[in-house]
Amino acid sequence: MIELPIDSALPSLVDKLRDHSNVVLVAPPGAGKTTRVPLALLEEPWLAGRKILMLEPRRLAARSAARFMAASLGESVGERVGYRVRLDSRVGPKTGIEVITEGVLTRILQADPALEDVGLVIFDEFHERSLQADLGLALCLQSQSFLREDLRLLVMSATLDTEPVAALLGNAPVIQSEGRIYPVETQYVERSRDESIEPLVVRAIQQSLQQDPGDILVFLPGAGEIGRVEDRLVEVGLDKQVMICPLYGNLSQDAQDKAIAPSPPGTRKVVLATSIAETSLTVEGVRVVVDSGLMRVPRFSPRTGMTRLETVMVSRASADQRRGRAGRLAPGKCYRLWTRQEDLRLLPQGTPEISQADLVPLALELAAWGISDPAELSWLDPPPKGAFDQACALLRQLGALGGDGKITSHGRQMADSGLHPRLAHMIVQAIPLGYGGLACELAAILSERDIFRASGMNDGDICLRVEALRADTEDLYGVDKAALRRARTEAKHWKRVFQIPLNNESSEISASGLLLAFAYPDRIAQGRGGGRYLLRNGRGAALAKDQPLAEEPYLVAVELDDQGAEGRIFLAAPVELSNLMGCFREQVEIESVVAWDRSAQAVRARKRERLGSLILKEVNMTDANPEATVAALLDGILEEGLEILPWTKAARQFQYRLQFMHRQNPTWPDMSESVLKDRLFEWLGPHLYGLRSREDLQSLNLVPIFEAMLSWEQRRELDESAPTHMHVPSGQRIPIDYSVPESPVLAVRLQEMFGLAETPMICRGRVPLTLHLLSPAHRPVQVTRDLANFWRETYFEVRKDLKGRYPKHYWPDDPWNAIPTNRVRPRG
Structure with a gap:
């Protein structure tokens, strides 16, 4: 067996785990920790016949690690080494090492909190700080404290600030493996501000193919950029001996295996990868790394309740991980597509997912564990309170949590499925309606990459995706065949999980909108014209231009962003108002609204049926409460201004006379406009009963209304002092x-x-x-x-x-004694 850098640290690791329950291991990329550590511990006596679980952040890495370890034992996967990932499992009765994805650990813990048949849980690549890894570690620590003192935990990473993790693990010992990384020459490539990343990547690849030996690993933020770079490389015409191999999570197993396998003799390989290739995964033959410096991360907004993918610069730790991939086998080279000055501004570590993720799944898992307050667990970074509270609010709306915050039987069924709570709730609600099969299909479509995303089709109707899923062929225009096959496989899986007969598929695709309303009750949307919609949660949203769905009166907006005042709707389904009124009847609020209608310049009394911010039905009321009508009319007067009242000359003069008296004696009423507005109900309210409109107000006589504000003595004094x-x-x-x-x-x-x-x-x-x-x-x-x-x-x-x-007029020399006149001259 080839010696690897981690081998020198293994004796110390074995000794520490014999004497300590928890250990932290730090080893650089390529040291071999993922594949050597579990094998070195497999025969340890303290395991007592129990198995080792090793968590990997990605399915591809889990499968690859299991295959490599099994091969090193001369066995097939599923014997002493196996794996379990979503929709795929290779384990057997002799399996002592199970490589699992992080979500699988949560399911195992929920089924068996004591982990009775597990002796060691290894958290590999923990520096990535995924939400599921943080949750899994928190649950394992509590299980260790209350149920299994003999359970051992090992946290492994290539780049990790060890002190906080070691402290969380009870001051666990830290083992450092120095590793053996060959020198990597780093070349910075400046990019103009307006230049997109793809042409720069292509130029770097062309330069490296001419100057450098070995295969090239290219890091790009997502599948979209990978596709565009691949197209450009085909256009420029590379040597026939150069293979272009995409590598990202949603590729088929064959395509992934091709990317990580050694290049055939006489060929070179250009692997276009997302951050999936940063850790755990070994891409054979790589001597050159081209790093775009970008990665795509999910960002959840508590303000809108929506998650969007955001492209950000990598952290210092990620950049170093990527560069290290070029120096595993021999001296290598790394092209960084950013400047030295930008390099100095990189953040040391990435942001933990728990601080910016959708916490609905986490909240449900904790409730299933029996915890309503995350503070009961030990976290490296606790969940943000605002986002967690919002997640619990949605779970209560879905019926997963009761008013006391504890999980309901419905919530338990949702949690047991392993699906996102929204989708699990949708399927459970759909089954008694006879739409269980359709709900499983929708869940599969929403769990995968959009099968039409690469086609450029400008139609966000999810019903078209269901039709493609059910079609007898994969040869549909613009369809992503790999994504379509995965969605079909996943739909069958969920039908088995929820015990829905495979041949019992409802043909009523039109029910998709109703089912999605169960999953996304906060995103039921009401049309406002021109493709613009109001969501139930009060947010605005809009469809892209010329969308057929834009004329639908009601939609469920499944996928949208939260940019600006109105989010863009990418994926939706129409829903009938009658279905909403029927299935959401218990959530519909009936309210009587008596309010000033500015366009009509009158009080309008309406009875409304409201679903959140959406007014589903509205009818006029003829028996409105008189007090409510007066209050609405007063609101209208304040909104329009006091000028709406019938200000005759006599009324205005009376106001001014009273204001004059107030100036002389502050005990008199203050008739300034600001005070009249502030005390509008007191002086005007009693006179408004029976009135509803601006026209009705014209029947008022303000003079006696103002007089009513005075005492008898003040009325008499007014005529004397302010005639x-x-x-x-x-x-x-x-x-x-x-x-x-x-x-x-x-x-x-x-x-x-x-x-x-x-x-x-x-x-x-x-x-x-x-x-x-x-x-x-x-x-x-x-x-x-x-x-x-x-x-x-x-x-x-x-x-x-x-x-x-005015020569004809009378202008006397003695005004003191002249005769006053209102004529040209006084009468003789």
């Missing part, structure tokens, strides 16, 4: 303008004031009126509050001007 009119020397009764409360105005023609020596006073002689003395044409010629001074100092200058402009 509406003033009698002037000409005998005329002139109105007083109180619109400026601090300075009431009497606007009167100058000729009508002859013979009056002093300024008229109001408020029992305390406040002089501001006189606006007018010309015969009623234009102001003088403003004064001192009439005597005007006659004495200013009148004669004004007289000259007026006499010139």
